[in-house]
Amino acid sequence: MAMKHGQSALSLAQSTGNNEKQCHVFLHFSFIKCRIDDYTAGQVYAKEAHRLARSMGHLYREALGLCVEADILRGLGNYTRCTLLAERARNLLDMCGLPDSFEGNALKTLLGEIQSHKSQYAEAHSLHNQVAQAAVNDPFPLGISLMNIVDIEVSMGTAKHEIQRKINEAQTISKVIGNIKLSTMCDIVQAGLNLREGDMSTVLFCKCLRASWGNDSELVSQCLERLGDVSCWINGPHESTWSTVLLAHSLKQKEKLGIHKGLQFIGDVFLQENDEVTAISLFTLALQGFTAMDVHRSRAECMIRLGDISEKNGDLLNALELWELARPLFVHSSQTKQIQAIDERMSGVNEDVKEQYQNQVRLVELSVPAGKVTEVEEVDSEIELELDEAEVE
Numbered sequence: 001m002a003m004k005h006g007q008s009a010l011s012l013a014q015s016t017g018n019n020e021k022q023c024h025v026f027l028h029f030s031f032i033k034c035r036i037d038d039y040t041a042g043q044v045y046a047k048e049a050h051r052l053a054r055s056m057g058h059l060y061r062e063a064l065g066l067c068v069e070a071d072i073l074r075g076l077g078n079y080t081r082c083t084l085l086a087e088r089a090r091n092l093l094d095m096c097g098l099p100d101s102f103e104g105n106a107l108k109t110l111l112g113e114i115q116s117h118k119s120q121y122a123e124a125h126s127l128h129n130q131v132a133q134a135a136v137n138d139p140f141p142l143g144i145s146l147m148n149i150v151d152i153e154v155s156m157g158t159a160k161h162e163i164q165r166k167i168n169e170a171q172t173i174s175k176v177i178g179n180i181k182l183s184t185m186c187d188i189v190q191a192g193l194n195l196r197e198g199d200m201s202t203v204l205f206c207k208c209l210r211a212s213w214g215n216d217s218e219l220v221s222q223c224l225e226r227l228g229d230v231s232c233w234i235n236g237p238h239e240s241t242w243s244t245v246l247l248a249h250s251l252k253q254k255e256k257l258g259i260h261k262g263l264q265f266i267g268d269v270f271l272q273e274n275d276e277v278t279a280i281s282l283f284t285l286a287l288q289g290f291t292a293m294d295v296h297r298s299r300a301e302c303m304i305r306l307g308d309i310s311e312k313n314g315d316l317l318n319a320l321e322l323w324e325l326a327r328p329l330f331v332h333s334s335q336t337k338q339i340q341a342i343d344e345r346m347s348g349v350n351e352d353v354k355e356q357y358q359n360q361v362r363l364v365e366l367s368v369p370a371g372k373v374t375e376v377e378e379v380d381s382e383i384e385l386e387l388d389e390a391e392v393e
Contacts, residue, residue: 023049023061026046027068030045050065063090064103083114089107117257117293125152170182187208190204202239240266247266266282279309296332300325307319327342
């Protein structure tokens with residue numbers, strides 16, 4: 001019905017040459033398509049809104065178009081381009097004198113979510129804190145920001161009492177304003193905290209799944225990620241089917257991050273069943289995806305598993321290489337316990353093997369062309385150039 005009325009409004013705007021109204025309708029269409037998880041159509045409409053706004057020199061609507069497309073790209077796992085669009089939208093809002101507006105804070109939230117997906121938790125925590133401080137008198141965005149902060153703090157290992165205080169505050173807000181989504185987010189994060197603290201019950205997760213299924217695919221993904229992560233359930237019963245459900249759900253929603261986490265978790269299931277060949281294939285495939293998306297923690301987890309398998313099979317040089325590659329990724333994602341675990345692995349390796357590995361590293365470094373060190377910066381510049389050219393067209 002909303003699309004039907006929108007089509008009528010679009011036809012009228014096109015017949016009268018009202019580009020501003022057309023831009024508004026295309027943004028409306030994009031929101032509708034994203035709500036029903038049709039991200040491809042949503043992106044097309046957002047691009048058209050951005051094109052029209054740019055042709056009019058309407059900076060505010062241009063920023064909105066970029067913001068909507070950036071959010072779509074976040075859902076699809078294209079974090080590099082998403083960040084680029086979001087930063088451009090922030091610059092446009094700054095030019096409009098609206099850096100701390102609703103839209104400005106929405107962009108900070110979006111950038112915080114990107115950093116969180118990439119497991120750059122310290123950066124994400126800072127952005128969500130800025131939004132929470134700006135929303136101190138606005139209950140709903142404050143509650144959402146608190147839950148974003150808490151979700152990060154659970155992953156960073158923040159003390160339970162600090163996390164629980166924020167959850168309680170958000171739960172109070174959800175009851176006062178009667179918001180079901182915020183209430184469900186509180187339950188999901190509470191279940192995640194309980195799990196981290198050793199409570200192996202799935203009851204609260206399943207309650208959240210029932211509340212979210214068919215209504216909010218991102219909340220469904222959050223539940224399934226926790227239920228499907230074998231490493232979280234080492235000391236309790238785990239249904240391996242949850243990992244498969246996560247993969248199926250993510251494939252349907254075209255969520256790249258969820259797809260590769262599903263592959264990683266299914267790899268864990270096969271590893272528990274001593275099927276190392278299948279596990280290696282799944283970890284390698286997941287690692288490729290995480291590397292493309294620049295997701296630090298998940299990359300490191302796959303490397304640790306592959307390294308441990310190599311160690312078990314007597315290939316200590318490969319194990320050392322994978323462990324050393326994983327360590328800085330855990331540092332970037334503030335994973336203190338995992339860093340300590342790697343150091344313990346490394347300390348148990350014979351000194352002769354370590355020396356052999358270091359010699360191998362030096363040989364590789366000598367064989368790398370000098371230009372390779374700037375490869376990442378060159379790729380980033382090419383992306384920006386392509387975007388500029390596309391906008392000019």
